[in-house]
Amino acid sequence: MAWFRREKPKIADGEPEEERTVNTEGIFVKCPECDNALYKRELTESHEVCTHCGYHFRYSAMERLALVFDDEEFETLDENITSGDPLGFFDSKPYPDRIKQAKKVSGLNEAVVSAKGKIGGHNVYAAAMDMSFIGGSMGSAVGEKLTRAIEYALRDKAGVIIFSASGGARMQEGTLSLMQMGKISAALAMLHEAGLPFISVLTDPTTGGVTASFAMLGDLNIAEPKALIGFAGPRVIEQTIRQKLPKGFQRSEFLLEHGMLDIVVDRREMRDTLIRALDFMMPARKAA
Helix, strand or coil: CHHHCCCCCCCCCCCCHHHHCCCCCCCEEECCCCCCEEEHHHHHHCCCECCCCCCECCCCHHHHHHHHCHHHCEEEECCCCCCCCCCCCECCCEHHHHHHHHHHHHCCCCCEEEEEEEECCEEEEEEEECCCCHHHCECHHHHHHHHHHHHHHHHHCCEEEEEEEECCECHHHHHHHHHHHHHHHHHHHHHHHCCCCEEEEEEEEECHHHHCCHHHCCCEEEECCCCEECCCCHHHHHHHHCCCCCCCCCEHHHHHHCCCCCEECCHHHHHHHHHHHHHHHCHHHECC
């Protein structure tokens, strides 16, 4: 019958697949803790913390500094200090090539960024380590930048905050990297004698020589939730002692329970927590 006849052509179904598919790459991120799909923009707004379960994604050094300084304003320091190759180290590739690659990947000159500015009106020298630069490892340049930041604080009678995120000492620099543990710790001892505060913020992960030195020397030791904190990794310990470790061993909540930390703080509350601590620790030194 004529009135059943289709007058309009069928919808074309020969469109290329890519034209019929919505590209969501880079829009959503899957949380490794709760498996929820997170809208990337919302994740950025929550400072890379899952809005469903509170899982803390890795955070860059520059993001950490911007998070805590007043109005996100700060001056970076000693950017010209970079690693050399004192041992002529070579494994699968020359050490200078690793440094070059790390700079390209991270956009940084070293595994730590040091800066000065104000936090809650207090003059503060802060440093943040970055895992994207050879695992946040501590070599001579990292040790020098941290030591100088502490010495600047001594000179200006300011507080010091260090955000640790590191796999430990940098093996490519051998004993020279281990020497940084004592060097930084000695500078912190001088800071302590001057009555100036050092706040250590341990993030995931903080391990090796960093944990064994300055990261645990804070007047106030803070950690982000579920951060891995220890000297040797849990797998190494289990293989050595041939025993199964307790659940949550070396995580920040476990360390808090056993007296190795003072407080565990959600990243979204970190700035307010630091301001309260600085108000208490240096009330007479608040900047005008």
